[in-house]
Amino acid sequence: MKAKFAIGLALTAVLCAFLARPLWSEDEGSDKGGGGGGMPDTMKPGPEHEAMAKWAGKWEVAGKFWMDPSGKATDSKGSAEFEVIMEGRYFQQDYKGDLMGMPYTGMEIIGYDRVMKRYTAHWVDSISTSATYLTGTSKDGGKTIEFTGKMPDPEKGGEVDTRWVHTAKGDDSFVFDMFLQSEGKESKIMELTYTRKK
Known part of the structure; x- marks a missing residue:
């Protein structure tokens, strides 16, 4: 014993x-x-994070939305603030504006996974109980980041394929484009132009 x-x-x-x-x-x-x-x-911020840190600050946003891809776009205005969080590992966007005449707020957490070597984006907003998660890549050092993934479809249920493209136009401007797949065809449904507030 x-x-x-x-x-x-x-x-x-x-x-x-x-x-x-x-x-x-x-x-x-x-x-x-x-x-x-x-x-x-791989657990510390890298060059991709340093590049994204330039987004920090307040932005004015001019938006265009298409309910019907073949129809006329609806204009909107908003504002956004990007903040560096988690000691430079992630970036939080807080967005406020209007969507089809209704108040709209959204929050996004963007990062770069140095282990998996891909960008990540998580989005939640005030008009849905569903969250969206996408992963992305860049071929030009982060100037253009293309995210792909799936978004919830509130009308039909299930999910639809989506593609988000973040294109830098210098240090004080960038464009965000959103595309959706429907019946094998991709359509642009959103375009947001961000201009840094002076």
């Missing part, structure tokens, strides 16, 4: 020692020069 107790105690001690060790040892990360405590580089 004493032997079993001693073995159990020893195993407990070994387990506690293992659990008590730092999650990232100083040797495991490539963080040389401090600032990360040995954290792997």
